[in-house]
Amino acid sequence: xxxxxxxxxxxxxxxxxxxxxxxxxxxxxxxxxxxxxxxxxxxxxxxxxxxxxxxxxxxxxxxxxxxxxxxxxxxxxxxxxxxxxxxxxxxxxxxxxxxxxxxxxxxxxxxxxxxxxxxxxxxxxxxxxxxxxxxxxxxxxxxxxxxxxxxxxxxxxxxxxxxxxxxxxxxxxxxxxxxxxxxxxxxxxxxxxxxxxxxxxxxxxxxxxxxxxxxxxxxxxxxxxxxxxxxxxxxxxxxxxxxxxxxxxxxxxxxxxxxxxxxxxxxxxxxxxxxxxxxxxxxxxxxxxxxxxxxxxxxxxxxxx
Ligand SMILES: Nc1ncnc2c1ncn2[C@@H]1O[C@H](COP(=O)(O)OP(=O)(O)OP(=O)(O)O)[C@@H](O)[C@H]1O
Ligand SMILES: [Mg+2]
Numbered sequence: 610x611x612x613x614x615x616x617x618x619x620x621x622x623x624x625x626x627x628x629x630x631x632x633x634x635x636x637x638x639x640x641x642x643x644x645x646x647x648x649x650x651x652x653x654x655x656x657x658x659x660x661x662x663x664x665x666x667x668x669x670x671x672x673x674x675x676x677x678x679x680x681x682x683x684x685x686x687x688x689x690x691x692x693x694x695x696x697x698x699x700x701x702x703x704x705x706x707x708x709x710x711x712x713x714x715x716x717x718x719x720x721x722x723x724x725x726x727x728x729x730x731x732x733x734x735x736x737x738x739x740x741x742x743x744x745x746x747x748x749x750x751x752x753x754x755x756x757x758x759x760x761x762x763x764x765x766x767x768x769x770x771x772x773x774x775x776x777x778x779x780x781x782x783x784x785x786x787x788x789x790x791x792x793x794x795x796x797x798x799x800x801x802x803x804x805x806x807x808x809x810x811x812x813x814x815x816x817x818x819x820x821x822x823x824x825x826x827x828x829x830x831x832x833x834x835x836x837x838x839x840x841x842x843x844x845x846x847x848x849x850x851x852x853x854x855x856x857x858x859x860x861x862x863x864x865x866x867x868x869x870x871x872x873x874x875x876x877x878x879x880x881x882x883x884x885x886x887x888x889x890x891x892x893x894x895x896x897x898x899x900x901x902x903x904x905x906x907x908x909x910x911x912x913x914x
Pocket of ligand 2: 738
């Protein structure tokens with residue numbers, strides 16, 4: 610892997626990450642089946658209701674919460690209906706590529722389970738949660754998509770606290786207790802299109818629960834009534850915790866966050882090999898030369914403040 614100058618402004622943070630690490634994703638999109646998939650109803654689409662019949666409701670049984678916009682702003686997250694910033698622009702570009710892989714278009718078919726995206730990195734503190742949150746907020750702003758942000762960092766969950774929210778039952782509880790429907794753990798937010806699935810209580814057997822056959826069934830339930838839902842998983846670091854490699858087997862896309870000045874080539878290669886259960890992995894360059902004065906992601910790489 611050749612180190613190119615990460616400060617170069619050309620290309621998106623996906624393209625620049627691929628350049629810095631000389632990484633060619635083995636992610637050729639599947640050929641478009643004939644007829645093109647978007648002409649067919651999604652596999653899990655609910656059949657349209659007959660005239661006069663009630664339309665099946667999206668099942669969100671959990672509470673609804675109000676997200677503190679000031680807290681979002683302070684943490685450097687995209688603020689819904691807020692001003693356009695370097696970071697909101699970066700995530701616009703990133704989400705377009707991910708949505709294209711998830712949904713396909715007239716030239717390429719959707720990836721299997723491409724609507725499930727794991728945000729991972731080799732080590733702690735490389736910006737996974739930061740990127741997962743911003744990506745979720747950016748996709749939630751789309752008219753045609755909704756987002757479920759899943760806190761899959763069971764040992765060190767941080768999505769709820771980042772949003773100033775209280776604890777709740779979550780994914781691990783639903784995996785451990787077959788009587789608990791995962792839908793009941795989902796928290797609706799007042800941000801249109803954004804819902805959260807907390808991590809739930811950590812067990813001593815998180816990885817085993819994740820590797821069980823029940824996981825596929827639980828994850829299918831997350832999208833079965835919502836063909837337009839994108840599910841973003843905030844992962845633990847691949848080299849520090851075993852759940853990441855199991856999670857990779859359940860998703861269609863992995864976004865691997867790298868810090869150009871810190872993530873070594875060896876760590877990246879080791880992490881990528883652990884995530885081999887997913888064959889569509891892209892790198893995302895994150896720079897965290899962050900100061901309280903507001904220099905962020907984009908501006909670090911030379912974009913305007
Ligand atoms: N591009 C960025 N701009 C500004 N701040 C950032 C950026 N990326 C990360 N941060 C900040 O760096 C800190 C670590 O980031 P984050 O929590 O997202 O890392 P992580 O990879 O999820 O860590 P962990 O593995 O411990 O969960 C946070 O305070 C976060 O807000
Ligand atoms: Mg995190």
